[in-house]
Amino acid sequence: MDLIIWRHAEAEPGEPDEARALTTKGHKQASKTAGWLDRHLPGNCRILVSPAVRTVQTAEALGRKFKTHPALAHHATAQGILAAVNWPDARETVLVVGHQPTLGHVISLLITGQEQEWMLRKGSVCWIAQKVTESGAVNYLKAVIGAELAGK
Template sequence: MDLILWRHAEAADPERGQSDMQRALTSKGQKQARRMAEWLTSQLPESCKVLVSPALRTLQTVEPLGRKFKVMPELAPGADPHELLRAANWPHARDPVLIVGHQPTLGQVAALLLSGQPQYWEMKKASAWWFVQREPNEPASLYLKAVMAPDLIVK
């Protein structure tokens, strides 16, 4: 199974009276989202399922990808890393799964997959980490296929 974790792009600080869920992308964040969406479009198979947090910044991050996606409340800020993996049906999903979410959860998931512990690993804004587990019942078949950040994409 392929699991791609995509952290939302740069978002504005909350305005007075605004909830964290309503934070929008900055202009820099919009550019980051477009660049990563172009790279992901060139890499992802058509069969990839896209799961997104209900926060505005994640919805705006995934929009340039131009694919259907499912909004999942269990991916909201503060999500449990084990719940995120359950939402993705890791490692048993037939098709690749792209999750657009938040720190620290995405970093915890990356750490859990690679080290067995949900540690606090940093994942840069708008970056994507691509994991592959060749055999669902063989944790040793897991590897990190790619880590990409928008500033590494050459146009």
């Protein structure tokens, strides 16, 4: 299984937290990263998005169908996200658009086996894949890219 983790782009400050919209810079970040993703995502990729405005706006930059999922909201847990995407048993690639610090927890858990305070910058993507070998399953980083390197 491949799991792609995309942190929402830069958002305006304010309350309520779930209603915060992307800034002009955030829209540019989302567009750049979406361009990179569009060139690399398989056609059968399932896209799950936190219901927060900023994550929905980030996902909309990709121009593909997606579903919002309450298990990806700002208060999500790493285990909740992994359950929502059916890791590692999903047959298709899954793209998650969500929030820090939980996304960092998911990445560190899958790579090291422990939840740690790893930072994923706004608008950035981390692509994790799993390979099953004779000695067991191995998770590895397939790609990590920041919005500033994703496109023009």
